[in-house]
Amino acid sequence: MWRRPLRRPIEGPRRRRSPRARVRHGRCRPRRTLEGARPRRPGVDQARRLFNSGERRGRGPDAAARAPAAGSGRRGRVRPSSGGDPQAAGARRGAGSGTGLDRGARRAGGGRGGGTRSQGGHRGAGAHREAPRTLPLMAQAQKITPRAKDFSEWYNDVVMQAELADYSPVRGCMVIRPHGYRVWELMQQALDDMFKATGHQNAYFPLFIPMSFLAKEAEHVEGFAKEVALVTHTRLKATGKTGAQAVMPDPESALEEPLVVRPTSETIIYAMFAKWIQSYRDLPLLMNQWCNIVRWEFRTRLFLRTTEFLWQEGHTAHATEAEAEAEARQMLGVYRRFQEDWMAMPVITGRKTESEKFAGALRTYALEALMQDNKALQAGTSHNLGQNFAKAFNVQYQTAAGGLEYVWNTSWGVSTRMIGGLVMTHSDDNGLVCPPKLAPVQVVIVPIWKSEEERGQVLGVGDKVKAELVKAGIRVELDSRDSLKPGAKYFEWEAKGVPLRLEIGPRDVAAGQVMTARRTGGKTPARLDGIGGVVRKSLDEIQATLLQTAKGRREAHSVRGVTKQQFVEFMKGAGGFAYGGFCGSPECEAQIKQQTGATVRVLPDPEFRSAEAPKTCLWCGKPSVAEAVWAQAY
């Protein structure tokens, strides 16, 4: 260490740390994360954060897409320390995995970056942490906070330990790690195939949009004004100072018109459509782009809401309103199919109310899923934009009859936020549970041996099994690391969500079988011959089971025909989806939000409506104009 030279004292007896302790606020706005720290209780757990969750919804409609962020938060997980509770056996979490994660998150001491955080709250307590107890200290690898204890913290733990993402030094922005990015790639591939099958083509439009473009559609600008990032200069200039002040934007490089970093691309895309569309023969124009988006969010959460996130935005132009409406509905259906068949996440589809629709749209349709904490997550949106943008950007076409008409547009999108939905729909206290169709690793083979001879045997069998599964098109890993015991590998792969594990030990080799263990529970032996078929079948069953389980849970947390009083209690209690009549007035909507925290998630499509249409508004008692589904939302 070292100290520095010093001199004079001032002194005063002050206790505590002095300087720092104060914060400066100034900017401090709460941003992202939420979690707070929580006092830990002695001994057992230590740090944990809590946070509340974030409730905030997104702005507009498309909010769905937004993701969260990270930056904030969290701190690290708990780590070992004291004895943890010995949870039941299985409960503990995998060690290996943790490793990387957490750490990163919190970043370096400097603190700066984003990381870390959190600790703050806790502090004080010296008490906690007790001395290392002898027990199974080892085992204390980090655990995942149980869902029942703190859902938000559990979510962060799962994301971090599954190595889906990590906090970055950039506030509000996260890093999607390889395992998480693979999930996104699998999602992209499935969706892209569906988009192509419905006639759409991919293209790529600029990240930067002239600020004036946003202003062309009044409602649209207003919807995004508070969260756009601007590029105002084109170069830096050395100041001669050191540290963070060493460079500054060169005043002489200021742009005459700032560029907006796209919060969505309607404006730039329709500006191009105006150029490409001349006649009715050019319609419909069906396009999609996969890209990143920036929306300056304060409170961010990993995947659910981050300043920058990845998504896909489809944009189409049609000759008639009916065609545009059909397109918007069709894509909503595509999303639903994807979310149910691939993500195994049941959704309710429907229309958004005026106050929740996308800024600039005529109508917004959305998909809403119920998470395990009984809060709704908007998982995707599809908009019928009417002629709003066509008029703003002058997108006209000549009709067969020779007239000139404005086109009808649609836009629809889903984002990396779906990964957050995937996590909150299926995962458990042992970590991520990933539906087979989207699992980066669908099967992991864990060999078990004592002697070198056995090692050679089980690895030999493992290689053969792996080859057979690869041939069957299954994503499989053979974990032959010899630095970890089999049990440690189980925890690690469970945390990462691998649906099926095959254990191969000397006894199995002798018996010509392998032991199969499902992430969703249950271990059974399987013959080596025909293992490919057995695995395929198991994966299909797991996929189906996850959807059924999620559906059952959603229905168990949905209520219909409740009175106003019951509704209030429902929202105050466990929460979930509440179906009921709605008078359509923004006042009722606002009051409900204020008094219960719930909002209208959607005015459900026919298939989700109650057998008997509600006659009166569940809140004010006036005649109902539409049935609505309320819930507290992300």
Next chain:
RNA sequence: CGGGGCGUAGCGCAGUCCGGUAGCGCGUCUGGUUUGGGACCAGAAGGUCCCGGGUUCAAAUCCCGGCGCCCCGACCA
């Protein structure tokens, strides 16, 4: 913008009140023994104690000033 708290090894923290040249757990690296649900022993590496000034023979510790982060509220919704 108000309130509160925090910044020490990759991560979690102790040490700060009462100045004496930095410690614990986990993780990491080596070697050996292990391996059917988170291994053990031994050894090792790893820190500009957020930054800048000041006081003092001596500063993680005291004083002043910055920066950064977290939580609550506000805002948003």
